[in-house]
Amino acid sequence: MLQLTINRKAIREPNGEERIILEGLTLDIRNEDTSIAIAGRSGSGKTTLLRILAGLDTRYDGSYVFENNEIDLRANTMAAHRLKNIGIVTQRYDLLNDRDVLHNVLLGAPTPRSYKAQAAAALEQVGLGHYAKKKVSQLSGGEAQRVAIARALVKKPLLLLADEPTGALDERTEDRVLQLFQEIEAQGTTVIYATHSARVMRASGRIMHLTDRSFVSMQAP
């Protein structure tokens, strides 16, 4: 499905120094992959890798091939690819708190007006069908996250990227969210997590370990 090669990726530290990460990384995400957990300690480049996979970070030396088509590493080209193929659940959820749930879910659709049925279906899938008209500001953290997942699912993406999806959740809610992700995987969407959580790693099809500078290994959980 996706072959990513990173020869060199530099990031700038808060103190102004440049640091090389993800050097020599080759990532092959196959169609049969249900989920991959990207693990590694803080600063190893998990979120950066997720952003690169999403096309939000295009400043690296390498190539990005999706469904056998190499995609130009330009911000707008990547945005079009992202809109069509990739769903994203960010760490902060990035929802509009003063808008209702349905409005937020529809933001994830390429053309919101024609995706109302899909939005309702996505909300049903995450168990929030009855919350469509509720303001996001009135939701709990777990509910807000499920809205973010519904928003990512509304266009039925091939790839779903989730950054620390259970980082702010209690154990019980974490279980429900993981179960939801497994349902999504079962529907044919490949989910990639950037995570610290051992439970998320255990629930993943493969685990990718990152060190401070580069990718080390890919293994089954």
Added chain:
Amino acid sequence: MKSLQLNQATFDFYHLAVASGALPDWDAIDYQTGIIPVVLGHSYSGIYEVGDTISANFYFQPFRLQVVGVLEPNSSMYYKGDMNTFLDDYILLPYPPSLDPTTKDNLFFQGILSFAMIGGDIAAPHTLPSRDVLNVLAEIGSRTGFNEYILLNLPDYLVQFELMRNMIAENGALILALSVLVFTIAVLLLLAIGTAILRRRIQRFRILWIIGHSEQTIGKNHRNAQLIELAIPLICLIPATALFPHWNLSSLVGAVLTVMIGSLIYSAWCGTVLHRTLHRATD
């Protein structure tokens, strides 16, 4: 006898010259002596000689008019709308350089003389543009304290324009300071409002960008929202211009242009902030 009372400036301006005798010694003119030196028109040549004295009542007061000179033939000047009033039949009485002190005895005469000396024609070379004439008047006005005056037979707008120009010239520093202050406040206000609106909206655009909407689509979304925001003050402003004093098409065009230029600046600024924010979301 027809007579005209003139001051030295008039003599000089019309280049009045004598064929015989001399022009009055302006500094020596003193009505209190009861003798006024006069210049006669050329028609009186042969009737009166230089040095002759004529008894006359001038503003109801007896004087002796002493002939000091006779004008050249066909001497003329502007008088009461006639560009060439020939002075051959006139007797010219020079005004004193200044008014004498007024006493109870001469109050009536001095009153008439005062009004006569104040009243008069303002003459300017016909080659001088009317705008420059107004400048000269404004300069005389500011020098003498006669700041408020009405000019008959001149278009109102010309006088108003000139008065405004003079006011700006006199209060240039104040007007500049006020303009800078108002402009600065307006710009700061606009930026503050713009920042508040944009900050609220930018989160939506950031989300749209993360999801994958193109910068063009987001920009279009932003422009549509701005169009509504900017159309509202414009729609309010157009009828409000009717309340302007001296409403005319120019004031309407000026108001619309001001809003449009402001809108363009605001729009460009918002576009820059938007672009920067989206690319920061990408970094």
